[in-house]
Amino acid sequence: MQGLLQLSRGIDWLNERVGRTVIWLVLVAVLISAANAIVRKAFDVSSNAWLEVQWYLFSAVFLLCAAYTLLRNEHVRIDVLLHRLPKRTQIWVDVFGFVFFMVPFVLLMVYLSWPVFMRAFVSGEMSENAGGLIRWPVYLLAPIGFALLTLQAVSELIKRIAFLKGLIDDPTRKKVQKTAEEELAEAIRAQAERELAEEEVALGTANGGKK
Numbered sequence: 006m007q008g009l010l011q012l013s014r015g016i017d018w019l020n021e022r023v024g025r026t027v028i029w030l031v032l033v034a035v036l037i038s039a040a041n042a043i044v045r046k047a048f049d050v051s052s053n054a055w056l057e058v059q060w061y062l063f064s065a066v067f068l069l070c071a072a073y074t075l076l077r078n079e080h081v082r083i084d085v086l087l088h089r090l091p092k093r094t095q096i097w098v099d100v101f102g103f104v105f106f107m108v109p110f111v112l113l114m115v116y117l118s119w120p121v122f123m124r125a126f127v128s129g130e131m132s133e134n135a136g137g138l139i140r141w142p143v144y145l146l147a148p149i150g151f152a153l154l155t156l157q158a159v160s161e162l163i164k165r166i167a168f169l170k171g172l173i174d175d176p177t178r179k180k181v182q183k184t185a186e187e188e189l190a191e192a193i194r195a196q197a198e199r200e201l202a203e204e205e206v207a208l209g210t211a212n213g214g215k216k
Contacts, residue, residue: 009163016160017076020153024073034062053134061143068150072157078177096165103162111155118147
């Protein structure tokens with residue numbers, strides 16, 4: 006079981022890095038959208054390529070961050086009875102869902118989406134819109150995204166089985182993380198403290214030289 010938990014930690018590490026990287030594409034998409042709108046209004050110039058880039062970026066965020074969202078246990082759950090059940094029963098329901106529903110579904114999506122990408126890649130399929138982009142890069146996002154989601158589903162299944170065996174804490178408990186504003190405030194505070202310490206050292210050195 007320890008080997009499986011190590012595998013789970015590796016999968017978590019991978020999807021954590023992918024999620025934290027891909028999430029910046031939201032900012033890129035916003036900047037492109039704003040620039041496209043400004044250029045279109047100010048200079049009456051536009052291109053379907055800029056619109057399709059935004060769609061591609063949205064697709065990348067949606068597909069590549071699905072596994073990261075599962076890792077963070079942030080997918081929407083709509084249930085009436087599950088949260089009223091004992092924790093171990095909830096975990097057993099999760100195990101059943103992963104084994105019989107989620108894992109088969111995501112594997113099927115990988116299987117079905119790969120040929121679509123290959124056909125577009127081989128044919129060099131282009132957008133039907135004038136000035137549009139080549140299509141295979143966005144088609145590739147589907148098998149990659151579902152492959153990452155498959156890995157994360159396996160990781161979550163391992164963690165739930167480990168919990169049932171009493172080897173780890175509840176994997177469904179959400180970890181309270183600092184917001185981006187809190188992290189920025191801490192970074193600014195730390196920088197100010199470093200600068201103050203450097204000034205004090207410099208002042209002490211200057212006073213010592215005068216003596």
